[in-house]
Amino acid sequence: MRSFRLKYNLKQHESASSDALSNYAILLLFSALLYQAFFCFVNTHFFRITPSLLMLTEIVLLTGVVAFFIRGPISLKMLSLLVLVFANAFLLVIFQQHFDPKTIRNLMIPILIIWLGAQYNNKISPDQLLKYFTYIVIAVGLVEFILPAVYRIFFNVIEYQVATGRASDIAIEYSQGGFSMNGTRWGGRHLLPFLGDHRTSSVFLETVNMGNFGVLIACWGLSKKDIKSGLFFIAAAFAVAVLADSRFASTLITILLILRFLLPLKALEITSYLSPFLILLFCFYLYTPINMDDFKTRLGTTGYYILNFKASEFFGLSNYHYSMFVDQGYAYLIHFTGLTLPLIMWFSFCRLNMATNEGRIFKSLFGVLVAANLAISGDSIFSFKWVPIAWFLLGTLLIKKNNIAKG
Template sequence: MIGYYVNKGGADRSQLSVTGTHLFVSGVRPSSEGRSLLPALGDHRVSSLFLEPVSAGNFAVVAALWAMARLPAQPRRHYAVLALAVVVAVLADSRLAIGSGLCVALALGTPLPRARAALLALPLVLVAALVLIGWTSAPRAIDDTLGGRLYSSGTLLASWNVAQWLGVAWSQGIEDSGYAQLFTGLGVLPAAALWSLVALRTEPTALAERVRCGLAVYLALSLCITGSVLSIKTGALAWFLYGASQTFLPRAPARRATARFSASVPA
């Protein structure tokens, strides 16, 4: 798997010695850290056709949020999809998938799917919180824990100047901050405009409202520590499902055959 990334220029051959395998560098948990979900499965993080486990975890969240959005209509079928999504997240040892999936489940159980203003403000609140973390936190080592990743993202954003926020100046060290990657590529103003187009849209179906809410929570939270959600491997699937929900019409219940008798019965 690492050979694919080396050939396309996204990794260096020196990474082959990091894990001692042909897996991507994140495909094996360091022995000092170990697997977080079901340690008995070992340090290998399953990635399957996604080539690296982060995208496998993202796929699990997208599948889970679609299943949760569809639960009111077809609970039995989509509970099965939800269970399979959890299995994928556990095999990939994706802590982010489990955490963001739980947040999506909580959000879908509230009035948030219809609260367009709240969805619009969600990334603004999270970015402001990251900057506040960067300003107020004491210097610390950056590690692979949630606190370490939030600290890394927050200190980076807090150090930016106006040109970097507008996306006209490059910034180093944006790999572990999804918002930094997004703003470096687009700028904060175009990114906010694109977000508002979706957040403030009047959805034609209740399913579209639930899918939009789930995707908004998933994206806004994940971008705090990673830009992997922007990858076409799972981003395309998420966008497709959101589009499909716009015109989704539930199947009409089958009519039960009943015998009809004439009102007039001959003598």
């Protein structure tokens, strides 16, 4: 009887702990999606938001994940990766004579959030959660597109971006009606030109991340075994891409569609795992020092920077930061963290054990998204607005053994 009570109490404790973790996971994801819009509203109507307040918000949210991680169950492989991230950062500070907490934060997020997703008890199914996020993004996006004056009453995006250091004061003079600089396609809209030149950013406040979110929900929809069950997400993905007039999103969604239906699963996985190297080879082929806002030159400048790196930069040991690599994610990652750690983390990503074929497909498609994004964008793949949702979804699809994710 005593043994039964002990087991019963342990089971009750584990259930309560799992509920608390899952509740926090839901809070974290909604906060990640909406906190920038909330602070923009506050900046517009109440008081100025500072970059340090944004950083503090992210620290608080991630600290909550760390607290659950410490309580366990701990994945030794994920703990080892976290230790490696901190050790690498400590070593580089000595040589670079500069410390940027973003380098730690960027690489901590996937590790911690994948673990969080692996422990999630499906209180609300991941599928339903992503639908809620999609409803919010499209609903706010439609208000912005159809009733821009109403959207501007709540959100003065350009002033918020200036306050938080995402834009300079002079940008206010060139922005249209309080929207961000990339809120207008000055050369004319690429997708459905009759819709006008405005590009929707919804709760993300930036069209880049709006487009990235569109590709993410396309990955989720395309991963479904029964494609009919994924049609909502695929259709929504194209809607998001059109609202944002995102060339990257529309192009990549089309490529993912082709890969999903033409390649067998094993070939899709191999293509995904090799995609960073294949894309980098293409960047080297397009090698160009010219920095312009189009696909070809963004890819070419990525190749140009990396092929002109000094040996020290490949180890992250350079203390001369001559560029922030705004549109060159591979160069940004290598220059500031070294090549070794990203390679280890990519290998670890490839080794993640998925519970179903749907999980394997999602991981493969998302891997292509990560690889492609790093070639044309500096740090949007590390954005706290949509990236935690992606890593969380991945975590929910892992094989679980004794409630601890393998891999």
